[in-house]
Amino acid sequence: MRKKKVTSSDIAHAAGVSQATVSMILNKKYNVSFSKETIRKVEQIAEEMGYEVPKRKTRRESRKEKLIVVFCSNLTNPYYVMLLQGIESRAKEQGYGLFVCNTQRDLKMEERYLRMMHELKPLGIIYTCNPSHCFMDTIEELAEKIPIVIINNQNEHLNVDAVELDNSKLGRMMAKHLLDLGHRKVAYIAPPLTTRQKQRSKRVEGFLKEFDAVGLKDNVIIKAANESIDMSIPNIDSEYKIGYDLTKELLREHNDITAIVGLNDMIAFGILDALHEEKYKVPADISVMGCDNTLFAKMHKVSLTTIEHFVVFKGRDACDIIMKKILSQNSQYSEIQPISTYHVEYEPRLIVRGTTSYAKTKKGKN
Template identity: 25%
Template sequence: MATMKDIAKLAGVSTSTVSHVINKSRFVSEEISLRVTSAAKELNYYAPSAVARSLKVNRTKTIGMLVTTSTNPFFGEVVKGVERSCYQKGYSLILCNTEGDNERMRDSINTLLQKRVDGLILMCSSLEGERLDIFESYPDIPVVVMDWGPMLFTCDKIQDNSLRGGYLAAKYLIDCGHKQIGCITGPLTKHQAQMRYEGYKRALNEAQFEFHSEWIIESDFECEGGYQALKKMAEQGALPSALFVSNDMMAMGVINAANELGIAIPEQLSIIGYDDIHISKYMSPSLTTIHQPKYRLGQAAVETLLRKLDEKTLEPQVVQLEPTLVERKSVKRLDS
């Protein structure tokens, strides 16, 4: 019967490299992986099954992830970071879509735990404020929650500094000479939306600017919400000179509504968004926005989860990633 040593000799690599390719325990280049798998086939080598390995080491090398459905590409960009990191670390990813349904979310968590995943990454806004007793039955399964508010169960958290991001957005508009600045928020029951709005208010308070309630509209983080919010604001009277829109998807809807209303951006209305999704630079005009490190959010979630698997005594931690400003063409400078 062929051994890994035989494969290594035929493929011209080390035995440890053969082990990494067969067990998917470390990233190996595509060229070397092909050489190893070709040598294994030629020698009729049969690797131990994943089930057999998992029983031996008490690891399935599998991570489960729950995501809320949304048209927002933000979620897909974060999942890409999770999936790529899992692959590089030799893990498989099982992705479940909750459709925003709490019952489906609980069923999916239960299914993933029964499949003996090594850990869970949760990216579901419906989790905020939820107590999930099921985790008490699986105390050794680490859980990482991404970018939502306070949790009522033990977990690590990866989050964007939304307060800082909202402040950066409004401060940039102020620094560009704008004094009449409105805000289209996300649902203020959600932690992210509330923090971005608080950051906006902090910047305006610092500048001692007056708040106008007709220029602050709560919406839903989707394109249609941004579209309807600008229409509503325009119906209420004169518009501000600039708007902080709390995510890029709503900003897209705002730009669409502005075009229909004959409002030129940025000549008549400046807009700054939030997230820096991939398509934001292809909007017309290209969108000035606050960059969230989406790929890094996904990567940090996997790294945190694997660290918790290796060091089970670690206390729950919060990993906070900092937003940055991306200047494009949707904000007019009044100070020049």
């Protein structure tokens, strides 16, 4: 027959003291005065009866139980900082901590962090961009054990939860705005358009599709940075420099452009500064447009026309999905665990500010 476990109440009964007294003495909490005789008596009886003080969880163990991992590809772009802001605000409300993995678009870094997941044992993982295709099998295996949410391009077919972004729609909205203003010869400046960064290509494709619909696809000049840029660790001004350098190059090659679009706001800021140095007036000579509606877009000297697609809200939603999945795992409503896949999408909005206007019929510097 299994021996009954000795409790602090058993010690208290044998020693003729309260259970609270036993607990404080055996846990060495002498904030209340006890006589030496009482302390000796309680400790002796506890030893004779084979009592073991229960082990308490360490702070480190507690943190592990409330950890969410976030994969980011680039923390130099305010877009990802805004996503993190949304994720962290919701996680903090629910008592969760974040472990941020900044992969810097490096496959080895991403693989290294994924290997760490077995040791970290997070309760959930959020990818703020599409995972590299070579790791999709790993992601789907992890998703069978813990909730994973990807903030991704809508056109990607992934068997995990997603907060989606239709990048093609963003591109079409940008193009439609410029076409409505009479722009017929425009340029689009982007980071490297590689297969690994398909969301960038989708935005460009959407832009071209809108111009193609009115027979003006050949009037769009696409200038994308060299692929080698993605191979290096991004600096705080990497995307700004893409906009700046490629605009300088563009102005040397073409003198009939009436509008320049940056794939995101950071690139658009580089475009604006390059045009200013070359004595072009915005938007009188050339209109400029960005995307993401980052904080700096509204603070800039000439406020930037851009696309709002509710980045902070997406971060909060991604965290909410993780919380719902964790709750579902911990709540047993039936013998069969339900399988649910969440897909959330916001309708983007055009934010017209001071950097776009009607195209001039005749291009030239004033």
